[in-house]
Amino acid sequence: MAYRIDPRVQEVMPRGRGTIMERLAGPLGVVLLVWVVFLLQPLGGRELLLNFGVPAHDFSRPWTYFTSIFLHGSVAHVSGNTTFLALLGVTIGLEGKRRWLAVFAGSAIGAGLFISAFTPAGLTIGASGIVFGYFGYILAAALVERTPRVKLVRIVVAIALLSAYSATIIVGFLPSGGVSWQAHVGGFVGGIVVAVIAEKVVEPRSENAARRPPNPY
Numbered sequence: 001m002a003y004r005i006d007p008r009v010q011e012v013m014p015r016g017r018g019t020i021m022e023r024l025a026g027p028l029g030v031v032l033l034v035w036v037v038f039l040l041q042p043l044g045g046r047e048l049l050l051n052f053g054v055p056a057h058d059f060s061r062p063w064t065y066f067t068s069i070f071l072h073g074s075v076a077h078v079s080g081n082t083t084f085l086a087l088l089g090v091t092i093g094l095e096g097k098r099r100w101l102a103v104f105a106g107s108a109i110g111a112g113l114f115i116s117a118f119t120p121a122g123l124t125i126g127a128s129g130i131v132f133g134y135f136g137y138i139l140a141a142a143l144v145e146r147t148p149r150v151k152l153v154r155i156v157v158a159i160a161l162l163s164a165y166s167a168t169i170i171v172g173f174l175p176s177g178g179v180s181w182q183a184h185v186g187g188f189v190g191g192i193v194v195a196v197i198a199e200k201v202v203e204p205r206s207e208n209a210a211r212r213p214p215n216p217y
Helices: 007-012 020-052 064-070 075-093 097-118 128-144 148-172 181-211
Strands: none
Touching (some): 020 064, 020 097, 064 097, 075 128, 097 128, 097 181, 128 148, 128 181
């Protein structure tokens, strides 16, 4: 029996853009690269951190918004971040390669801008800005999604996420010695922005293009 799939449902779950492995290559590849860089990091010494960490009150090195993601200060630091990077990254990656990439980039830029603007001094490293960007995207997407069936799935995921990690999210926003709340808030905001743009701008354009009759010429 043949049946028609709502294109918006297909777009979000699972989008049909590549195989499962192709869609998960990005988020899992980042996790792998974080560990590879961490193991090789001692070879670069202090200069590596100075060149690729995000400096406070300095907007002239935007590439560090991405390079700093792969630098970590300890085994506990990298282990905690990569656990969430894998779990949340796979959840978003299932939606499609481009969607995950947009969330990753938006989170990195948001975290980097907040670090540059609001960190009092020093350098910031770590992938927690991306982790909180993933949190922000998943929670915001559940609110702005318009397709009922997809919204239900997103709400279930968001509730499960809040049930398990609400304390982690709240604590991450609080100022604490050695923890960059700036990266967490900035990444979270970046994830929300991507969710809103994807739903309010990108999706309506896709729907209009799908409805438009083909050009006979």
